[in-house]
Amino acid sequence: MTALTDAPTTRVRLTVGTQAALITLLVGAICLALEPVAPWLVKWPAAWVLPATDWVGSILTTVLTTMKPVARGFSALMAYPMDWANFVLNGTPWPLVIGIVTAVGWYLGGLPMAALGFLGLSFVLASGYWSESMNTLALVAVSVPLALLVGGAIGVLANEFPRIKNALQAVLDIMQTVPTFAYLTPLLLLFGFGPVVGLIASAIYAAPPMARNVLLGLERVESEVKEAAVMAGGTRLQQLFQVEIPSASTQIMVGVNQCLMAALSMVIIAAVIGGFNDIGWEVLLTMRKAQFGEALIAGMVIVVFAMVIDRMSGALATERKRYDTRVVWGLLGFAVIFTVAFWTRLPVPSDLTLLDPVSDALDNGLTEFTRSNGAALDAFKNNAMFYVLLPLRIGLDQAVLPFTWGFAWTTNMSLGLFLAGAAIGAVLAWRGNVTGGLMVLIGFGMLETGISNLPWPFVLTGAAALGWVAGGPRLAIMAAGLLSTILISGLWDRALLSLYLSGAAVFACAVVGGLIGLLSAISPLAWKIVRPICDMLQTIPLFVFLIPVLMVFQIGEFSAFLAICAYAIVPMIRYTRHGLVNTPEEMMEAAIASGATQFQIMRDVKAPYAAPTILLGLNQTILYAFAMLVIAALIGTTGLGQSIYLALGKADIGLGISAGAAMAILALVADRLVQGFAEERRKALGL
Amino acid sequence: MTDANTPAIACQDLWQVFGPGAEKALTDALARSGNDADAASKILRETGYVPAVQDANFDVKEGELFVIMGLSGSGKSTLIRCISQLLDGTGGQIRIHGEDIMTASKQRLIELRRKKLGMVFQHFGLFPHMTVLDNVAYPLRVQGVSRKERLKKAAEVIELVGLEGREDRYPRELSGGQRQRVGIARSLVADCEVWFLDEPFSALDPLIRRQLQDEFLEIQAKLKTTIVFITHDINEALKLADRIAIMRDGKIVQIGTPTDIVLNPVDDYVREFSKDVAKGQHARVASVMHQGTEGVGPDDPGLRTDMTLDAALAHCMELYEPVPVRDKEGNLVGMVNPADLAAALQVEEA
Numbered sequence A: 001m002t003a004l005t006d007a008p009t010t011r012v013r014l015t016v017g018t019q020a021a022l023i024t025l026l027v028g029a030i031c032l033a034l035e036p037v038a039p040w041l042v043k044w045p046a047a048w049v050l051p052a053t054d055w056v057g058s059i060l061t062t063v064l065t066t067m068k069p070v071a072r073g074f075s076a077l078m079a080y081p082m083d084w085a086n087f088v089l090n091g092t093p094w095p096l097v098i099g100i101v102t103a104v105g106w107y108l109g110g111l112p113m114a115a116l117g118f119l120g121l122s123f124v125l126a127s128g129y130w131s132e133s134m135n136t137l138a139l140v141a142v143s144v145p146l147a148l149l150v151g152g153a154i155g156v157l158a159n160e161f162p163r164i165k166n167a168l169q170a171v172l173d174i175m176q177t178v179p180t181f182a183y184l185t186p187l188l189l190l191f192g193f194g195p196v197v198g199l200i201a202s203a204i205y206a207a208p209p210m211a212r213n214v215l216l217g218l219e220r221v222e223s224e225v226k227e228a229a230v231m232a233g234g235t236r237l238q239q240l241f242q243v244e245i246p247s248a249s250t251q252i253m254v255g256v257n258q259c260l261m262a263a264l265s266m267v268i269i270a271a272v273i274g275g276f277n278d279i280g281w282e283v284l285l286t287m288r289k290a291q292f293g294e295a296l297i298a299g300m301v302i303v304v305f306a307m308v309i310d311r312m313s314g315a316l317a318t319e320r321k322r323y324d325t326r327v328v329w330g331l332l333g334f335a336v337i338f339t340v341a342f343w344t345r346l347p348v349p350s351d352l353t354l355l356d357p358v359s360d361a362l363d364n365g366l367t368e369f370t371r372s373n374g375a376a377l378d379a380f381k382n383n384a385m386f387y388v389l390l391p392l393r394i395g396l397d398q399a400v401l402p403f404t405w406g407f408a409w410t411t412n413m414s415l416g417l418f419l420a421g422a423a424i425g426a427v428l429a430w431r432g433n434v435t436g437g438l439m440v441l442i443g444f445g446m447l448e449t450g451i452s453n454l455p456w457p458f459v460l461t462g463a464a465a466l467g468w469v470a471g472g473p474r475l476a477i478m479a480a481g482l483l484s485t486i487l488i489s490g491l492w493d494r495a496l497l498s499l500y501l502s503g504a505a506v507f508a509c510a511v512v513g514g515l516i517g518l519l520s521a522i523s524p525l526a527w528k529i530v531r532p533i534c535d536m537l538q539t540i541p542l543f544v545f546l547i548p549v550l551m552v553f554q555i556g557e558f559s560a561f562l563a564i565c566a567y568a569i570v571p572m573i574r575y576t577r578h579g580l581v582n583t584p585e586e587m588m589e590a591a592i593a594s595g596a597t598q599f600q601i602m603r604d605v606k607a608p609y610a611a612p613t614i615l616l617g618l619n620q621t622i623l624y625a626f627a628m629l630v631i632a633a634l635i636g637t638t639g640l641g642q643s644i645y646l647a648l649g650k651a652d653i654g655l656g657i658s659a660g661a662a663m664a665i666l667a668l669v670a671d672r673l674v675q676g677f678a679e680e681r682r683k684a685l686g687l
Numbered sequence B: 001m002t003d004a005n006t007p008a009i010a011c012q013d014l015w016q017v018f019g020p021g022a023e024k025a026l027t028d029a030l031a032r033s034g035n036d037a038d039a040a041s042k043i044l045r046e047t048g049y050v051p052a053v054q055d056a057n058f059d060v061k062e063g064e065l066f067v068i069m070g071l072s073g074s075g076k077s078t079l080i081r082c083i084s085q086l087l088d089g090t091g092g093q094i095r096i097h098g099e100d101i102m103t104a105s106k107q108r109l110i111e112l113r114r115k116k117l118g119m120v121f122q123h124f125g126l127f128p129h130m131t132v133l134d135n136v137a138y139p140l141r142v143q144g145v146s147r148k149e150r151l152k153k154a155a156e157v158i159e160l161v162g163l164e165g166r167e168d169r170y171p172r173e174l175s176g177g178q179r180q181r182v183g184i185a186r187s188l189v190a191d192c193e194v195w196f197l198d199e200p201f202s203a204l205d206p207l208i209r210r211q212l213q214d215e216f217l218e219i220q221a222k223l224k225t226t227i228v229f230i231t232h233d234i235n236e237a238l239k240l241a242d243r244i245a246i247m248r249d250g251k252i253v254q255i256g257t258p259t260d261i262v263l264n265p266v267d268d269y270v271r272e273f274s275k276d277v278a279k280g281q282h283a284r285v286a287s288v289m290h291q292g293t294e295g296v297g298p299d300d301p302g303l304r305t306d307m308t309l310d311a312a313l314a315h316c317m318e319l320y321e322p323v324p325v326r327d328k329e330g331n332l333v334g335m336v337n338p339a340d341l342a343a344a345l346q347v348e349e350a
């Protein structure tokens, strides 16, 4: 945005951005100034809170109770395939399972994939978690076909009836932004305790990616291919099933891959309900008992499954060579012979303790490590907490205490801080960047107050202002409107706490991830190292991120922060690099031809061109952070995530759903704002 | 079937307008302009609609090879998409062998496409997941023809287009020209009566193009189908066409025989197309001949009505007086002035 000075008068017209920043600043300042006389301007009074949570709770309980008989019936029905899958997976001798997986691996991807399958499952066997793993797999094996069927049907329907497409897409958006734990509470009430809840939850969670990819794939089928099917005289069903769906198979396979991964991830999360002796439960249990060595091994088992499933189903989505089927039969035959030959001497997998020494060593090593480095680790953690996270959360005026910072915060210091902010802002404004100056001032104000103590009118105005700049009045109204529902329903304080923690994590990810992305864009060597790490991080189910941070930093906000960062940083890295690497050649050549240095090219050509892509990466990072925030509640966060988790424990549907909805609203608003900015940048670049 | 004079394709006041609520926009525009097509088009364009086909009126006779030409974006593909009902058509009428297909039921359209209509697509439109053989056999598959039978038929057509030996390849493993042949084979497999070809040869190099054009004429001579053929290439049009329609911005500006188009272009746009054509090789003596034989000179160089101008000129290089012209049977049908012959070749310089 540039300042428009088209009027004949000399007065500079304020741009939308400047106006928005100015209004936000004024609202914030007024609220803070009037706080002594009108405290309600900062804190929404408890008396004004509508008991929305209770209403939601009682309405939902009534609805769910009436639906309960049907659900219980369904639950009983689902018990059959589950028992069956369980029986098959647990009943099949382990050499046969390994043989089959290895053979499938060979068929899909040749030697590397066969090796991955073989080694991966051997590790699982050696870990002694074989039967727990098979229980988990049984859940996945039932939930995935369900999700594929439902997701596929939704995708096809959306393609057939363009009218319902937008509505469906909105529903899919919401299904994916509502945090995973939030599903579980109502499902518990509906289906009762037991693995069926995990099954349904994972099917619900895994269906949207399938639906999306099916729709995308069908839409991307070349129009002439569709027309050729029409001209051949095919009926609609023939066109769909003989031409369009097979033509879209690559994209659909991407959907299958994502569906599998989502189902696995959710099945493991659903372990918190308990009642099913699966691998997720094992991790939870060992984590609670602080047996980190074992927790890590169990976590590794999950990662191994994730890797095997991801790589093998991923191979479906890429064009592949056909591998010799004789090897497949050979492997299977060998497995059968092996099983029969050693039938009486096959060890029971759960008796295997091959990795116990490893986990013991890990435990000892960890104890040793924390003992010898305890001081340094504590210092690291405390510094981050006291000097960064805490001030962000409650503001400098409360966080600066003699016993941490060595001095107490005084009113003069506040004044000094504001003056400093004003000075920097003024310099920026004087150099032509009025909006930037105002933003600096707002930033300093937020630093002084702390995110969890921000006056609510300021937050609402700020969101509306951002919405206005990013997408016009509709977005502004949407952002402010959605956020006020959180305010009115009394979840505001918790929402701000969630905002603070995810905000801090997103900020850290944006800076660190952006830098790593930049480095990877500049140096191919760096990308060679970073890329497999990114792949790895994206394959690991959310839950597993908790183990290592917990091992080193114990329960607490800082561990949660690290876990969120570790999970959410990947998109930022990927998109930043992608955006920077893919600058059109002719733009680069133009810049080089005009004699720009490497740095100037980066600043003037690549960075602006990559901005929309990087913003999309930021968007993904925000969504990832919100998703992880809820999981991180397991290891100690405050805010909405904690409420959702507690609600699950107390089977409090009202709280669970409301807090889940609030979380989804935060994610949705952030998503739309960032997308709005990305869209605006794209338009500005004429893309 | 209807009687022999029913045209294979008849288009009346055919419009295809793109944009939301196009039908209403078209009716309004026509009402406002008092049914004047050009004015209505202008109104539509100004209000953000795209009139891709504007008021098309023409017949294609049974067995005729009808070529559509025009610059890129002039609406050629859209026109044949309308006729084959891949697009609904915003206004007007289309009859195929007398049957109104704009109002035909879905079921009837499927039937028509199975039995009567064939189409070759500009970008091939091959099914990426099927082999060449399966691609070609697909129109039979939807009709429920047994696998053995349809593969046999498909193999025959594949041989016809010269692709034998490549039956088991996938489209991505073929060159552009080979893909185009697959498209042609697929449209031929179900024995259509009306055949639409959208720039079938433009992806090919000149050599293969000429070869395929010849093969195409052979196929056409054998099968006697009615053909609507789109091309960019005036020489191709002149070589193949019985009649040529020239489109500009959605409007058909001229329809005529190749000679008409070359010798009597209605405007500069049409003239531009035939500018580089060696006219003497395409125009025939008939087009410059006068009826009657009064004032015919003593020399008879033996001109025939179907001789090209070049050939005729070569016969009467040194002659100045009008010479007689005979038809195929040798009957005297008219005369031509050698000066007119030379002048006809020179329209361009004027």
Ligand SMILES: Nc1ncnc2c1ncn2[C@@H]1O[C@H](COP(=O)(O)OP(=O)(O)OP(=O)(O)O)[C@@H](O)[C@H]1O
Residues within 6 Å of the ligand: B018, B019, B050, B052, B070, B071, B072, B073, B074, B075, B076, B077, B078, B079, B122
């Ligand atoms: N589905 C559509 N929606 C909107 N406009 C369209 C659509 N299809 C075609 N058009 C427009 O209609 C006009 C005619 O397009 P058409 O494809 O018929 O051109 P063409 O003569 O076949 O060109 P080419 O020689 O490049 O194939 C173009 O301006 C095009 O942009």
Ligand SMILES: [Mg+2]
Residues within 6 Å of the ligand: B076, B077, B078, B122, B198
């Ligand atoms: Mg075209």
